[in-house]
Amino acid sequence: MTVANVERRIEQFQKNLQLVREEVGRIIVGNRDVVDGVMTCLLARGHVLLEGIPGVGKTKLVQTLADVLHLKFSRIQFTPDLMPGDIIGTSIVREDEGGRKYFEFQPGPIFANMLLADEVNRSTPKTQSALLEAMQENSVTAGGTTRPLEQPFFVLATMNPLEMEGTYPLPEAQLDRFFFKLKMGFPAIDQLHEVLDRTTHAREPQVERTLAQGEILEMRDTVRDVPIARPVQDYAIRLTLATHPESEQAHEMAKRYIRFGASPRGTQALILGAKVHALIHERLHVATEDVQAVALSALRHRILLNFEAEADRIDADAILTRIMASVAPAS
Amino acid sequence: MISPDPAIANALDAVRRRLGTRRLVAALALGGASAAALLFVALVFAAILGNTALAGALRITGVLGAIVILAGSVWRGSRPVSIARAAAEADARGDLHDTLKSALDLAPQAPGSPWVEAFLQRAATSVGQIDVRRILPIVVPTSAWVAAGFAAAVLFLVVADPDLSPHGGELAQGAPxxxxxxxxxxxxxxxxxxxxxxxxxxxxxxxxxxxxxxxxxxxxxxxxxxxxxxxxxxxxxxxxxxxxxxxxxxxxxxxxxxxxxxxxxxxxxxxxxxxxxxxxxxxxxxxxxxxxxxxxxxxxxxxxxxxxxxxxxxxxxxxxxxxxxxxxxxxxxxxxxxxxxxxxxxxxxxxxxxxxxxxxxxxxxxxxxxxxxxxxxxxRGLRAARFGQQQGQQNDGRGSSETGNADIQGGHMYRLGALAREAEPPPGQEGARAGDSSGDAPGDPVVGDEVNKPKAKFEKAGVRGAEAPGPDGTDSTFYAASRQGASKVEYQAVRAPVRYAAEAALEPERIALRHRAQVKGFFSDKPETRQ
Known part of the structure; x- marks a missing residue:
């Protein structure tokens, strides 16, 4: 590969990204950060957890993205009676022409490129755990056979923070497997006007499929090639360590309010997310500000707060913001 | 850690030089401020101590300390700036998003990585656009103004009073x-x-x-x-x-x-x-x-x-x-x-x-x-105000409380003259706030409606042990002011201040609290026939 090739790949990356943004923007009003965050997860080979009140467009965003990316899309509505087999699939007994019976695996909805796990916290932990292997290993084991998932495999889970009645909190292990946790806020007045204009008329806008499966995989490879300097990487590590209350570099807020700090997977998310962020902003290297830009999304679900934090009504974002302000930038 | 790209290396060198200059200016300003402050304090304390050996030692110590501080400042300010520091400063001030920092770190990987090469080319382009003078202006730090202030104070002290100078005698040959x-x-x-x-x-x-x-x-x-x-x-x-x-x-x-x-x-x-x-x-x-x-x-x-x-x-x-x-x-x-x-x-x-x-x-x-x-x-321990008071009191025309004599401008006025001038009791007997050179001040005049001011009397007195007339009839007595005099002070009974609660109770109807019920009853129970 030559320098010219690199420049061409970067140019293509930004062109594709711009196309996705424009198409998604035809349906989804505002929430540019959330769209970028979802794209970041997709390009960094991660999965995303979307949190927001009902009706702000979480599911619509995922559906739109699936339409734009020209990927195989499936949706699972998580309910308390949902079973793991409903997600992964199940082996059924079949009879061949000779009358012999055999088991045939019937793939579940997880065998798709883009999986929407709607209201993921409404199912039991057992069912939620069915996603663990798929999210981490990109494979599914059923009936003693491990089956790889088609790439790209991308899980978008939505979670409603208000409907806590009849829900099950996500286990830490599963939370850690989500690359980003994004929050969708209530739209502003002008954005709400735009939403109403688009959705309350006879004809709703349609999107076109712009990116093929191969292009997404190429963009994923491009992200991994972005160089990062050691000082910036060191900054990401220091930031992660500052969330550990037992660490020497722990921040005072971490010592007081955090029970468990972010995992190494969180640091990986920081670096990969920073690489995508750098490319989105047309840079060929990762800067400290790229790490800072993705730190909240990458770490907010990876730190476990203690009782004191809940008593003081301190959330993870507030703690991480204070920690970021105290950790010295790369030098 | 040397950048392979000459543009980046040149930019970093320029930033290093600029940072060195800024550091020197800042160090000199801070050192100058500290040295001037030290010198100022030493001179002031030396002046307070007067012409003593300790004062001389203090002056010399102050001068030597100031020299040492200045020398230390020059040494500290002239230390070379590291290339990493220059890169960090240029990134931060030039809004380069860690470009130079990353370039320094990634440069060794450039030969085998087209990505790094591409990045370095972009970095060289970005660095070429920065104006080192703009992003790193040489500003006079606040400490420099402090230094100038102290230096001006020291200069003023030395010029205003050459005695404060370590070589005061040489500076003030013109006037005694x-x-x-x-x-x-x-x-x-x-x-x-x-x-x-x-x-x-x-x-x-x-x-x-x-x-x-x-x-x-x-x-x-x-x-x-x-x-x-x-x-x-x-x-x-x-x-x-x-x-x-x-x-x-x-x-x-x-x-x-x-x-x-x-x-x-x-x-x-x-x-x-x-x-x-x-x-x-x-x-x-x-x-x-x-x-x-x-x-x-x-x-x-x-x-x-x-x-x-x-x-x-x-x-x-x-x-x-x-x-x-x-x-x-x-x-x-x-x-x-x-x-x-x-x-x-x-x-x-x-x-x-x-x-x-x-x-x-x-x-x-x-x-x-x-x-x-x-x-x-x-x-120097005598304050200027006190000195002025004392100087003014040398010839203030006030009579001595004991003799009645007074030092006046141009000489000494004896008791008779003092009495002739005394249209009203001398202010000294009435009290003055000015005080004298020793810091003592007579009390304020008594507050009251009627005050008969003490009238000084002069009575014959004699030298202690020789009050009686001599054997030849010579009179050894003299007139001295008597401290006794008719003094009548009638104090007016001070009225107790009106209690706030009572005063408030009257507002705004001007009816006291204890009377309000009766007043209200008077009007509310008023029979129709009386209306």
Whole structure:
């Protein structure tokens, strides 16, 4: 590969990204950060957890993205009676022409490129755990056979923070497997006007499929090639360590309010997310500000707060913001 | 860690040079401020300590400390700036998003990585656009202004008072310094004190000699000299107190001769306070028969009984003058008249000598005041305000509370003159806020409706141990101010302040709380027939 090739790949990356943004923007009003965050997860080979009140467009965003990316899309509505087999699939007994019976695996909805796990916290932990292997290993084991998932495999889970009645909190292990946790806020007045204009008329806008499966995989490879300097990487590590209350570099807020700090997977998310962020902003290297830009999304679900934090009504974002302000930038 | 791209290397070099200059300026400013502050403090403390060895050591320490701080600042500011620091500064100030930092770190990987090469090419382009002078301006830090302020203060101190300078004597050759003036005045005082001591009694003489010895001692400290001067002043004041009635007696003598035409010239001279001229006039009246007392001192014409004693018996001048006037008016024989007038002449001459001694004492007192003032001016511990007060009080015309005499501009005014000027009680008796040089201030006047201010009385008093008239009838008493006086102060009964609650209870209806129910009942229960 030559320098010219690199420049061409970067140019293509930004062109594709711009196309996705424009198409998604035809349906989804505002929430540019959330769209970028979802794209970041997709390009960094991660999965995303979307949190927001009902009706702000979480599911619509995922559906739109699936339409734009020209990927195989499936949706699972998580309910308390949902079973793991409903997600992964199940082996059924079949009879061949000779009358012999055999088991045939019937793939579940997880065998798709883009999986929407709607209201993921409404199912039991057992069912939620069915996603663990798929999210981490990109494979599914059923009936003693491990089956790889088609790439790209991308899980978008939505979670409603208000409907806590009849829900099950996500286990830490599963939370850690989500690359980003994004929050969708209530739209502003002008954005709400735009939403109403688009959705309350006879004809709703349609999107076109712009990116093929191969292009997404190429963009994923491009992200991994972005160089990062050691000082910036060191900054990401220091930031992660500052969330550990037992660490020497722990921040005072971490010592007081955090029970468990972010995992190494969180640091990986920081670096990969920073690489995508750098490319989105047309840079060929990762800067400290790229790490800072993705730190909240990458770490907010990876730190476990203690009782004191809940008593003081301190959330993870507030703690991480204070920690970021105290950790010295790369030098 | 050297960047392979010349553009990046050049940019980093430029940033390093710029940062070095900024660091030097900042270090010099901070060092200058510290050095100037140290020098300022050292000079001020040295000035407070005065001309002592410790003050000199403090000045030298201050100067050396300032030099060391400045040298340290130069060394600290001239240290080279690391290339990593330059990259970090340029990234932060040039909004380069860690470009230079990353370039420095990733440069070694460039040969095998087209991504890094591409990045370095972009970095070179970005770095080429930055203006080092714009992103790293050389600004004068705040500490530099502090340094300038302290330096100006030090310069002002040195220029305003060369004595503060470590080489103060060299800077102020034009005008005599305070110590020089002090030395000259001290010599004058010593001469005057010696003169006064010749005519003083044994006790006063001993005191004055002690003072002179203290002033002569080269190792005497300022405090010792100040104490000696205060003792001398006290001794002179006592002497002045004792002789303060001399001038006063001249007026009484002149009043006694009023209406006697032949003695008009004598009375006039007495009124003017010139006892010598009065003696001369009296001698003329006596027709030249009376000889000066100095002539009599040789013993030729003195009576035999007075030869035995060293000093002639003091003459009751008033009685002698009255007797001489009566004999002149009564047409008595010339011999007796001559004798009485001779006695009057003798008395006047004695009085003239006393007045001369008193004049020298006054001169010595004034000189002492001047020297004390110079001492205080030399003493940096004396505040300017106090110094001004003290200077103003030298001739403020206020009478002494003990003698009634007052130092006024151009000389010393005696009690009679002071009384003549005293249209109202002197402010000193009424209280003044100004205070004196020692910091003591009389209290404020008593507050009241009616105040009869204390009236100072003058009463005859005598020198302690010699209050009774002498065997020859001479009066050894003098007039002194009495501290007792009719003083009537009637205090008006102070009304207790109106209680806030009671006052508030009246507002806004002006009806007290305890009466409100009755008032309300009055109106609400009013029967219709009364409406």
């Amino acid at each position: 310094s305070v110590p020089a003036r002090f030395a000259a005045d001290t010599d004058d005082v010593k001469a005057l004190l010696e003169d006064v001591a010749k005519t003083a009694d044994a006790g006063s003489r001993a005191k004055l000699e002690k003072v002179m010895a203290a002033l002569d001692r080269p190792d005497a400290t300022d405090d010792e000299k100040r104490r000696a001067l205060a003792e001398a002043k006290a001794a002179l004041d006592q002497k002045r107190l004792e002789t303060s009635s001399n001038v006063e007696s001249l007026q009484q003598l002149a009043a006694g001769l009023a209406g006697k035409r032949e003695f008009e010239a004598v009375a006039q001279a007495l009124k003017e306070g010139d006892a010598g001229r009065a003696a001369e006039e009296m001698r003329k009246l006596a027709g030249g028969g009376a000889k000066p007392a100095s002539d009599n001192a040789d013993g030729e014409s003195r009576p035999e009984e007075t030869k035995a004693t060293e000093t002639p018996a003091p003459v009751d001048l008033e009685a002698a003058l009255q007797a001489a006037a009566q004999s002149k008016d009564g047409g008595r024989p010339d011999g007796e008249t001559q004798g009485r007038m001779q006695k009057a002449v003798q008395g006047l001459e004695e009085l003239a000598k006393k007045l001369e001694v008193q004049a020298r004492q006054n001169q010595a007192t004034r000189k002492l005041n001047a020297v004390s003032q110079a001492m205080d001016q030399k003493d």
